[in-house]
Amino acid sequence: MTTLFLISIFVLSCLIGVLIAKDVTPALHSPLMSVSNAISGIVIIGALSSAAYANGFNKQEIISLLGVFFASLNIFGGFVISWRMLRLFRKRKEK
Amino acid sequence: MIAHNLLYVIYFISALLFIGAIQGLATPKTALRGNNFGISGMILAVLATLLVLPTRNDLGILLFFLLAALVGVFWANKVQITKLAQMIALLNGFGGLSSILVALAQLIGGKGYSFDLALGITAGGIAFSGSMVAYAKFQASNFLPHPFVKLRHFITVSSFAAIIFFWVFFAVQQQTNDLLMLSAASLVFGFGLIFGVGGADMPIVISLLNSCSGFAASAIGFSFSNIVLIITGAIVGSSGLVLSHKMTKAMNKSVAQVFFGGGKNKEKIAQTDQSAKVSSPADAAFLMQNATLVIIVPGYGMAVSGAQHALKTLAGILENKYHVRVKFAIHPVAGRMPGHMNVLLAEAKIDYDQVFLLDDINPDFETADVAYVVGANDITNPAAKTDTSSPLFGMPVLDVYKAKTVFFVKRSNSAGYSGAQNPLFFAENTMMLYGDAKKVTEEIIADL
Numbered sequence: 070m071t072t073l074f075l076i077s078i079f080v081l082s083c084l085i086g087v088l089i090a091k092d093v094t095p096a097l098h099s100p101l102m103s104v105s106n107a108i109s110g111i112v113i114i115g116a117l118s119s120a121a122y123a124n125g126f127n128k129q130e131i132i133s134l135l136g137v138f139f140a141s142l143n144i145f146g147g148f149v150i151s152w153r154m155l156r157l158f159r160k161r162k163e164k
Numbered sequence: 165m166i167a168h169n170l171l172y173v174i175y176f177i178s179a180l181l182f183i184g185a186i187q188g189l190a191t192p193k194t195a196l197r198g199n200n201f202g203i204s205g206m207i208l209a210v211l212a213t214l215l216v217l218p219t220r221n222d223l224g225i226l227l228f229f230l231l232a233a234l235v236g237v238f239w240a241n242k243v244q245i246t247k248l249a250q251m252i253a254l255l256n257g258f259g260g261l262s263s264i265l266v267a268l269a270q271l272i273g274g275k276g277y278s279f280d281l282a283l284g285i286t287a288g289g290i291a292f293s294g295s296m297v298a299y300a301k302f303q304a305s306n307f308l309p310h311p312f313v314k315l316r317h318f319i320t321v322s323s324f325a326a327i328i329f330f331w332v333f334f335a336v337q338q339q340t341n342d343l344l345m346l347s348a349a350s351l352v353f354g355f356g357l358i359f360g361v362g363g364a365d366m367p368i369v370i371s372l373l374n375s376c377s378g379f380a381a382s383a384i385g386f387s388f389s390n391i392v393l394i395i396t397g398a399i400v401g402s403s404g405l406v407l408s409h410k411m412t413k414a415m416n417k418s419v420a421q422v423f424f425g426g427g428k429n430k431e432k433i434a435q436t437d438q439s440a441k442v443s444s445p446a447d448a449a450f451l452m453q454n455a456t457l458v459i460i461v462p463g464y465g466m467a468v469s470g471a472q473h474a475l476k477t478l479a480g481i482l483e484n485k486y487h488v489r490v491k492f493a494i495h496p497v498a499g500r501m502p503g504h505m506n507v508l509l510a511e512a513k514i515d516y517d518q519v520f521l522l523d524d525i526n527p528d529f530e531t532a533d534v535a536y537v538v539g540a541n542d543i544t545n546p547a548a549k550t551d552t553s554s555p556l557f558g559m560p561v562l563d564v565y566k567a568k569t570v571f572f573v574k575r576s577n578s579a580g581y582s583g584a585q586n587p588l589f590f591a592e593n594t595m596m597l598y599g600d601a602k603k604v605t606e607e608i609i610a611d612l
Contacts, residue, residue, distance in 0.1 A: 096516075108182050109381050111392060145236030
């Protein structure tokens, strides 16, 4: 894939991000941050690929595995926190 | 080839799921579904990657992954709702750290220098160290010695210059082994940038840091030519920017003022010989039970003392026993992260239709008998409207001063974070209730 193509995808994605975040109700700004924070743990894909291509158990492997660890921590912690917050909002709605 | 195309399609679907996740957060009704979309997108992307990659070290990956899962789930479940801001800052920092590690691993693995890796390291470094400083600030308000604070602009500017230098240097030299220096410069820059920022500006900063870790992931995505990383990182990054923009508007500040204007106003604190009237919880209870409309204005002080449950009880007694209408007024930047107050009030199970935002509640203050301000200050300062010399001038505020009687729960009548003295403390119709927000509220409840 050419760099130009990837840059176009990047720019379009930024636009989508602006459009969808604009509509988020102020009451949900904290969960928005928390969910998007969890989602940014997607960098785990990079860490996994990097770990997979390491040549045996070397420096690259160790650093990649640490990357896997911290990205997973971000993902699991982020989604659990978001879930806890959002459950609070839903309970109130059902009453 | 088929596997590769399939992987591409799966990545694209998970990117769409992430878009759906953010979109779901537009309303409380769809928000939980949004979170589930996010989780599904993540599971899909991770599983697909693991199945396709020629992993030589499955055991190691699985071990680290499961360990992080255990720690993350356990920890996020245990943390108190009042400590959410800290937790989110910390997690965001880990995301940034992960980006740096991936970039470094790529370089060690023999991948040549590329601009995207340098960008990933820089954005990740700022997100990591900045978030750690934010975390430390949330944990303890005065965590750094004073001499350091004076040096912060020097540190920020010089580390920024270093980052630019390394960028140019690498681009010219195509050197790979010195990216550690760039990581260090980025970490120092993030540190210098955030540690001078004061508490009230934290909602802007937290969402900027969130945006930073998103762009870091996107930059890493470029070096892997991986669309799910690019798309997702870009969405997180740009939505974070939108949120910070909303916050700066709510404070009538520019981002530059947040980072570089913080300390200046502190010197302007005007010594005042005016004295505020001090009242008692019993008086507050008396006025509240005879009111028709009471508006409660929560601020960071409520978060610190965890007073939201006491406020819920107070509102309940006033409404059910004395038939007083109770409303909650929320300023967009009250607290330490965007929407902080909404989460805390939701935790106390305060009804959604009792909670109002700035523009919706402001006309109501005129008819309110009592405004009960719990641990908020700058967001109620009328000088923001009238006094052009005030550091707050131009910031939209809650028109608390229009209420018949204003009760301020504060630990002292010191100026707010902005350094601006609040003339409301000395107004004819203002009564101060000194003490911890939760304790004072509980004392009022006892007197009802």
